[in-house]
Every structure is written in structure tokens, then in C-alpha cells.
Amino acid sequence: MSAHAHDLESQGTYSLYAHEESVIRQAESMLGKLDEVANGVRLLAQAYREGYRETMRLVRISDRMQAELHAANRTLLNQAADLQRLNKALHQEIERREALEHELRRIASVDELTGLHTRRHVLELGEHEQRRRARHGYDLSILMMDLDHFKRINDGFGHAAGDQVLGDFGFLLCSSLRQGDIAGRFGGEEFLAILPETDLATAQSIAERLCKQVRENSTLWKDQSLAVTVSIGLVAVDRDESLECAIARADHALYLAKRAGRDRVMVGSGPDLDE
Ligand SMILES: Nc1nc2c(ncn2[C@@H]2O[C@H](COP(=O)(O)OP(=O)(O)OP(=O)(O)O)[C@@H](O)[C@H]2O)c(=O)[nH]1
Numbered sequence: 039m040s041a042h043a044h045d046l047e048s049q050g051t052y053s054l055y056a057h058e059e060s061v062i063r064q065a066e067s068m069l070g071k072l073d074e075v076a077n078g079v080r081l082l083a084q085a086y087r088e089g090y091r092e093t094m095r096l097v098r099i100s101d102r103m104q105a106e107l108h109a110a111n112r113t114l115l116n117q118a119a120d121l122q123r124l125n126k127a128l129h130q131e132i133e134r135r136e137a138l139e140h141e142l143r144r145i146a147s148v149d150e151l152t153g154l155h156t157r158r159h160v161l162e163l164g165e166h167e168q169r170r171r172a173r174h175g176y177d178l179s180i181l182m183m184d185l186d187h188f189k190r191i192n193d194g195f196g197h198a199a200g201d202q203v204l205g206d207f208g209f210l211l212c213s214s215l216r217q218g219d220i221a222g223r224f225g226g227e228e229f230l231a232i233l234p235e236t237d238l239a240t241a242q243s244i245a246e247r248l249c250k251q252v253r254e255n256s257t258l259w260k261d262q263s264l265a266v267t268v269s270i271g272l273v274a275v276d277r278d279e280s281l282e283c284a285i286a287r288a289d290h291a292l293y294l295a296k297r298a299g300r301d302r303v304m305v306g307s308g309p310d311l312d313e
Pocket of ligand 1 (some may be wrong): 151185186187188189190198201227296300
């Protein structure tokens with residue numbers, strides 16, 4: 039025993055296993071470090087799990103958003119197809135209305151029986167002509183015509199025969215006027231012609247010629263020849279006179295033609311002399 043060991047022993051603190059204890063202490067210290075490492079690994083694993091959970095949450099949100107976007111896209115496509123269908127239907131409806139409007143305008147302006155302008159339309163065109171003439175100062179004449187004893191045609195041969203006579207007169211009137219003249223059916227068997235750039239003398243010769251043509255032509259109706267004549271009242275529209283006044287004067291001249299025996303042309307008096 040060394041003197042030092044002897045001293046320690048004598049003090050009662052000497053350990054026989056000092057070396058082993060040192061090894062154990064080192065091992066314990068290592069175990070402590072291993073614990074620290076294990077704790078670190080646990081923390082890392084925890085962080086990894088949380089990160090993974092967050093990633094999965096984001097993936098789920100992204101999937102949901104994608105599905106929603108897909109659905110929204112499908113809805114938009116459906117809506118676009120609906121809009122296209124609606125647009126097509128609207129176009130068809132617009133076209134249908136335009137055709138209807140066109141047909142209504144045609145019905146309102148063309149007399150079915152004679153192919154001439156209707157009363158309303160011939161008046162519109164006459165007003166337009168009167169305004170044009172007021173600006174440019176050319177002559178303007180009007181003829182008011184009425185088939186004579188027309189009732190006899192209807193009564194004797196039937197309404198359809200009367201319609202045929204009216205149609206034939208419309209055709210004759212149209213073909214005896216110039217391009218630019220305006221002819222309309224004013225009432226049942228009454229007609230109005232507006233002759234722009236035509237003075238009274240020219241209008242009179244046109245009216246006389248028409249009177250003669252009607253007299254010389256007849257309507258063929260079921261192997262029968264239906265003769266008819268026409269009476270005509272004629273005026274030259276005065277400067278600043280309204281179309282309405284001029285028509286009233288022509289109507290009065292027509293009345294005088296009827297009273298004088300029909301089948302003739304009567305020239306109306308001037309607006310100042312006309313009562
Ligand atoms: N067929 C047919 N007849 C019509 C039409 N519109 C009117 N009328 C007839 O025309 C005839 C006109 O007769 P009135 O007004 O007495 O005149 P009118 O027999 O021509 O005798 P005046 O005018 O005096 O020469 C009536 O019988 C009406 O029924 C029509 O669109 N078609």
C-alpha cells in the first residue's frame with residue numbers, strides 16, 4: 039500500500055473501484071448526451087409531423103379549390119352555351135319581328151285588290167310631294183276618280199266580279215301614268231292620282247285619255263264582258279294650298295262630273311273661288 043493510499047484509507051474515503059466509477063460516470067454522461075440526441079430527434083420528428091400535416095392540409099385545400107374551379111368553369115361553359123342559345127333565339131325573334139313589321143308596313147301601304155297604294159299611304163306620299171313642290175315650285179296636279187254605277191256591277195254579277203273590275207281599273211290606271219306619278223285606292227271604288235311636275239293642261243289630257251281607255255276596255259268575267267266608265271275631278275294644286283284642300287276641290291269637281299252625266303273629266307275651280 040502506498041503512503042497516499044494508506045492515508046486515504048486511514049481517512050475512510052478511498053474507493054477500490056475508482057476506475058470503474060469513472061467509467062460509469064462517463065457512461066452516465068454519454069447516456070445524458072444520448073437523451074439530448076433522442077430529445078432532438080423527437081423534436082425533429084414532431085416538427086416533421088406538423089410540417090407534413092400542414093402540407094397535407096394545404097394539398098387538401100388546393101384539391102378543393104381545383105374542384106371548385108372546375109365546377110365554376112363547367113357552370114361558366116354551360117352559361118355561355120345558354121347565352122349562345124338565347125342570343126340565337128333573340129336573333130330569330132328580331133328577324134321574325136322585322137319580317138312581321140315589313141309585312142305590316144306592306145299591308146298598310148299596298149291595297150291587296152288593286153296593287154295600288156292604300157289611302158293612308160297615298161296621302162303620306164302626297165304630303166311629301168306637296169312639301170317638295172313648295173320648295174322647288176314645280177306644278178302638281180291631282181285626279182280624283184270614281185267608277186260609275188259600280189253598284190250595278192256588284193248587284194248584277196256579284197261582289198267577286200266587282201273586285202275583278204276594281205283590279206282591272208287599278209292596272210289600267212297604273213299603266214297609263216308615268217313613273218313618279220302616285221296612284222292610290224282612296225275608298226271603295228274611288229281612286230286618287232297625284233301627278234308631280236304636271237300642269238293642269240297635261241293632267242287634263244292624261245285624265246281624258248284614262249277616261250277613254252276605261253270606256254274602251256272591259257273586264258272579262260265568266261265569258262261576259264263587264265263595261266264600266268269613270269268620272270274624274272281634276273285640280274292643279276295651288277301654291278301654299280294644303281293637300282287636303284286640293285283633294286276637297288278635286289272631290290267637288292268629281293261630284294260635278296257625276297252630276298253632269300258621268301264618264302267625263304271636270305276641272306275644279308281655283309281654291310279662292312271654291313266654297
Ligand atoms: N266589289 C267591291 N265592291 C265595293 C268595294 N268597295 C265598295 N264597293 C261597292 O261600290 C259600290 C259603290 O256604290 P255607290 O256609292 O252607290 O256608287 P256607284 O254605284 O258607283 O254610283 P256613282 O258613284 O254615283 O256612279 C257599293 O255597292 C259598294 O258596296 C270593294 O272593295 N269591292
